[in-house]
Amino acid sequence: MQLIYEKSQPGRRALRLDALDVPACALPAELCRAEAATLPEMAEIDVVRHFTHLSQRNVGIDDTFYPLGSCTMKYNPKIAEVAAAEPGMSQLHPHFSSSPTYESECQGAYALIHELERQLAEVAGMKAASLQPIAGAHGELTGTLLMAAYHKDKGNTHKDTIIIPDSAHGTNPASAVMAGFKVVEIPSDADGTIHLDAFEAMLTDNVAGIMLTCPNTHGLFEKDVAKIAKLAHSKDALLYYDGANLNAIVGQCRPGDLGFDVMHYNLHKTFATPHGMGGPGCGPVGVSERLLPYLPGPRVVPDGDGFTLATPEKSIGRIAAFFGNYLIAVRAYAYLRHYGDAGLKEVSRNAVLNANYIFARLKGTYKAAFPGNFMHECIFTASPQAQKGIHATDIAKSLLDRGFHAPTIYFPLTVKECLMIEPTETESKETLDAFCDAMLAIAEAVDAAPDSLHAAPVSTPVGRLDEVKAARDLNCACL
Amino acid sequence: MQLIYEKSQPGRRALRLDALDVPACALPAELCRAEAATLPEMAEIDVVRHFTHLSQRNVGIDDTFYPLGSCTMKYNPKIAEVAAAEPGMSQLHPHFSSSPTYESECQGAYALIHELERQLAEVAGMKAASLQPIAGAHGELTGTLLMAAYHKDKGNTHKDTIIIPDSAHGTNPASAVMAGFKVVEIPSDADGTIHLDAFEAMLTDNVAGIMLTCPNTHGLFEKDVAKIAKLAHSKDALLYYDGANLNAIVGQCRPGDLGFDVMHYNLHKTFATPHGMGGPGCGPVGVSERLLPYLPGPRVVPDGDGFTLATPEKSIGRIAAFFGNYLIAVRAYAYLRHYGDAGLKEVSRNAVLNANYIFARLKGTYKAAFPGNFMHECIFTASPQAQKGIHATDIAKSLLDRGFHAPTIYFPLTVKECLMIEPTETESKETLDAFCDAMLAIAEAVDAAPDSLHAAPVSTPVGRLDEVKAARDLNCACL
Amino acid sequence: MSWIPTTETDQQAMLAAIGVDDVEALFASIPPSLRMQSWDIPAGMSEMGVRNHIAELASRNNVNHTSFLGGGYYDHYIPAAVDALSGRSEFYTAYTPYQPESSQGTLQSIYEYQSAICRLTNMEFANASLYDGGTAVFEAATMSVRIARRNRIVVHPSVNPTYLAMLKTHAANLDLEIVVGDDPEGAACVIVQNPSFQGTVADFTALGERCHEAKALLVVSFYPVSLGMVKTPGEMGADIAIAEGQSIGMPLGFGGPYLGIMATLKKHVRKMPGRIAGETKDQEGRRGFVLTLQAREQHIRRTKAMSNICSNQALCALRALIHLSLWGKEGFKEVAIACHSKAEYLKSRLGFAEILNDGPTFNEFAVRLPIPAAEAAAELLQEGFVAGLPLADVGAGEANDLLIAVTEKHSREALDAFATALERVACN
Amino acid sequence: MSWIPTTETDQQAMLAAIGVDDVEALFASIPPSLRMQSWDIPAGMSEMGVRNHIAELASRNNVNHTSFLGGGYYDHYIPAAVDALSGRSEFYTAYTPYQPESSQGTLQSIYEYQSAICRLTNMEFANASLYDGGTAVFEAATMSVRIARRNRIVVHPSVNPTYLAMLKTHAANLDLEIVVGDDPEGAACVIVQNPSFQGTVADFTALGERCHEAKALLVVSFYPVSLGMVKTPGEMGADIAIAEGQSIGMPLGFGGPYLGIMATLKKHVRKMPGRIAGETKDQEGRRGFVLTLQAREQHIRRTKAMSNICSNQALCALRALIHLSLWGKEGFKEVAIACHSKAEYLKSRLGFAEILNDGPTFNEFAVRLPIPAAEAAAELLQEGFVAGLPLADVGAGEANDLLIAVTEKHSREALDAFATALERVACN
Ligand SMILES: Cc1ncc(COP(=O)(O)O)c(C=O)c1O
């Protein structure tokens, strides 16, 4: 397909402004750019067709099952889009929050922020939450900065290390390092969880905290999580909860009750906000009592009949300019209010049911990465297939040809030829069955028609792409 | 693809209401239906996917060039959609216009209706226009009813016949009959227009009116239109203008100035409102002084600073419950206000330029149906190709395979193997060239690869469909 | 200009290819004397200017009341997904499916819509849509005339007076006799409406039998939402069922676009106006859909067509289909129950007014107030209520009569507040 | 529940296939003692209930003023097609293009966005997006540290004070020295903002030269709309150009989602954080796009990654690309001229106030009023004006200082009315 720049024609226009109703002014020439930016010159119809065609070369949840493990690709309710498009939400200037003069003009937003933070905290058994972090990784950074602030405040200057399982998402170690910590990796046991003894051995005095995902990225509940928490706290180390997998346990157990001190939520996972081809998401942090004084500020707090701002005394300060990705938070709020108490509990029950159903249908054919006990996602290894020359990637591409998005592959790094399947609760049994049928048909093709798997995908706009060429002949902009 | 009913599962739900906050009531059993309607039982995600998939089996202007002759498939501006979605427009109850009590609540709508009717009249050189008719054909019916009212009022009881060219759209004769008239058909000349002598011969005393399209459906301006009008008026016969082709002349000449007494506009053609897979359109009528007293009522009229309703003394009455397809009219209004005086004149200039450019590029290869002078559309006959076994329909299907929508084929009925190409002004030269290249390639394939043309389309979701079977094994609902 | 891509350079190249010097030359076939002199069209506005202007006009319409206005057009909740899906450009920027292979989305949706209407009404065939509820009455009348070969149309008093007015306008020049009443003798059809314009629910089964004995057709104009509860046209023996479809997915939009619904029995289908989609197969045996029975239509039959309709309300039919699919079997019932129950609740709060209906009502009813309805309505407007339709204003009642509609959107608090306010205003 | 399709029957069949009796059994790996007891989450609401509730909250926000609030976030006109196109579900319901063959829409749009940013800034490489303008400052600082191998960050006084605060928060536990000033000696970079927070336009070319002599990087935080007119980061010799991209297609949205823009030179690209799309080919030689240089990222490099960023603001980048494409080369210039000219006009009407900027301004400027800015603002609010940002409230000025922003959306009448009102309020 042509680039938009290749469709540009000198002199063609889409939008114009009305004739200027004031005298035209210019800046001194030395402050001006030499030439206008070579933006596309196109008519509206051609811009519209260009992006319509691009969209048709994409696949989203509205098109098909998207079982990307660890990403919780659940249905994005349309009502949430309507909520975020309310002019009273979408047109609100954030600097209304910068001046007490304008506080009266944004009380609805304050009410929403306050109640959403309260409910998020409540969902996870935390004392409070802050919407400021802009995505999950940003929440991790915020959380680890909160840990740093805590230790600094307590004079724990020796505490410079964070323990992170080898199965953890790459953002965990990256965030810890960005927050100034050293990272040590704790290996997973054969059963896919952390071994308590190994943990205890690592838990030296300079450990500032531990970052866990629970269920972890193997889809398994960390059986010893309570003991880990107890041990950690005995050394004044803090427990971080990576909320990417909160969907598995929402309404069943709460990170706060498990002993976690700080966590992030991925509103674009558990709370169904759209993934937007990579973002924007929203990654609020939640904290236990211990970390309450350090939360990012300013915070929305009740004030008489309404709300005002206040900054916690020992706040780490602003991690976002205002309240994070507010319009994403509005969507999550709509979602939360719709489900409510009883509904949220059904979310995790059905997410786990669906993953276990897929596991039950595929485990006879694909090799489970772990003995079982999967919660919201199930993990297979394509190692047996790989020995026959069919890799996880071939299976993924073949799924594309069969009308599905692929699972996450090659993550977590702890599992060779990993296939990580997370169906979420929003998929019907018919969809799960169709997907399983496709997986079983692919397994048969490993012996019967391996070439078809290597050739896949053939039904997509392009076939497999040359990534080596992309990196070698680096072309990242049409100039 | 499965039907939505085939995806239904007992007990599955998308929407619910909140629990009833008043006591539940039921009607007496004898007034109730025996069983609930078997509407689909589905989750929201599956409804969304179903219709997303259906949309992907469709092609619209946003996807590709859509040169459907006589339909003026121009680009539908997105700003017009935004205008119609304004809550102050879309949520307005029409019965506000039924009671003077509520007149104060819909003054914005009245202002829009009044100004749009005024500008429509002005665009066509008419004295006034009414937005009531719901589509073009409804406008024709309204217009012929206005003619009937005029003649009845004048005591012209013998005037029971309307003259309509054989090239006219099928709605013209059908509307005239629905309005209670007899129809006589006047044949087109070899040059594609009406012959004045033939017309004069037909213009007996019982002729109530003549319905013309100008340019006509051959894309040709009726050269003798002024003489026809003069002759008609000399017998107190009225001239109807089918506005389907107004796009060719907007800003260049005006039906009213040509002598027409009554007309309809197709807002979904000339004024760019979306065609909505078949509708809703909007078909206002315009009238000259002569027919002013008979216009449908009530009408919006100025009243002090605002507007009120009044019904013309001799009004034919309500042809719509309120003001026709109001939200379509809002879109057309946005379009009109955007272009304004100078812009509208460019519309016809470019529509005519584009059609003539296509004609210039194709006339050496395809046989022109008429010697030339095409305005906004150009018409070929595939008769030469048909002699080789390739019919207009094969050319159309092959265009689908090449990524274009097809032109109108087999209309007008006056041209054998007709290919009626209307590009509109919103298409770029590149698009026109790509289309012409495809047409030329198809012409080559007539000799070189006729089988490929018979097999077309192969790239669409289904191939050619069995229309005979559809009519024979009549299956028009899944019950 | 914004929506015209042709540049100066393009134009020169195109003119050269055509072989003329300027665009003006392409208008040579218009006699110069007929060219336009001038018009009173204001200068154009930018997109931003248009948006501001429309917003300004919209701000002069008030849609922020608690409203009890119905009268055939109701403020029902439209699920968010209806806009999202019907707003996909592959739907709304397409036209009539003249090329079925590129229009399966349109055609299958029409087929599914037809199915939904049949399921809703217990009828056998539905068309792809008519313009609206009012023109559907006219089309049903002329369809009956074709079938019964009689020219008397009997319009039952239950019918919306606007529909009657429209019928008269449309049929003004036809050789039809339009009478108000319920006697099928010698008539092509009797047209009834259920619930009636004033909201009364009736069973027209007996009338249907009388019609059939008299070889007349029974035409039932129904209110789609009521069919979540009410006996269907099919169950009453209707030959033709018609409706204003606004209530199932169309915004009020000051009168349109709405949806004309029409369904009938197999024996009458060849006399039905409007497009019809039917199922068929392609060469490879794949299921597909086409427009069928086109010999009824104007583009084939011209003067002999069943109707002149060409462009219809297809996108509105799609909206209705999506709306019905989202509510689904149970939800649709739930909506009807909510409408009815809330209306009954409000009724119970209006003891001070006389209920005018002579039978049960669904979600709308007429009351006679102690004071003129228009006066009460004007006063309540100041308090943010649109009290309903003063019936005298539409020639359907006395000065003190008010038609009040309730939907699932009204909360009990709103009903209570309104009842209190109305009592205060009306009983002072 | 609404978004869970599984019926009772489905559940039974699935449990049977799994071989457990109930769903509860699937939670057996959670120690019973850890199961939740209770929480304070209210009961759910229907879709309709949620919609009403959100509308009620929205009604407590006021967006109907004539507003002169800027301070880094501007109310520019967003063309209608931006929402229509970015609202296509194939875009917004997809995730990161892990399967490029199914994600060419995403990948090509990223590539085209990167191209647009390079063309706008005269830089060589851009990434697929960062979170926002504030985090972009932090990312640029650490990127500079990686390149220059120094740990001093010099923040120029022109920089938005919120960005500085965010930088400090983010870097709190890193071994970085953050100083305000303009001396590149020993620094990893000097970060400037153009126009400055107070709106002053400057040419940082000379500072860039001093930076390069001192082996420090020049980081320029720019205001995208200003680049319709103003000298670009590339022209000034920037090593890294960053921006808050809100102004090119994002609604104000009370703070987000916005768009963090980052571009750099070829020599620095391997140190740049964030995703990058690159062009390549498939086996058949067809053009396609993939994510490239992934060795910089967290999912490959973990502790050694250039940044922890994973989810970014891709949909906002798409919106920016569409926005820029619709305005196009000429339109984008036109917008800048309108913003600047209207701001100059307003300035000319404010003779009663002292202009605080020490140089030309683009579309925003700071004035010192005769009375406290907050007081003036409070009074003007009553008249429907948001007068601007009282600078003392953000620690960037004296009590009487007000930051006033103008965009292409302000009409001359609005500017006149505001000038008059401000004069009346401030000079009484
Ligand atoms: C387990 C886990 N942790 C953290 C993240 C990072 O979240 P985000 O992409 O919102 O930054 C992800 C994202 O996929 C994840 O799967």
Ligand SMILES: Cc1ncc(COP(=O)(O)O)c(C=O)c1O
């Ligand atoms: C020449 C002509 N006249 C009339 C009509 C009827 O207009 P509508 O479809 O709006 O009823 C058409 C529609 O295509 C047409 O092309």
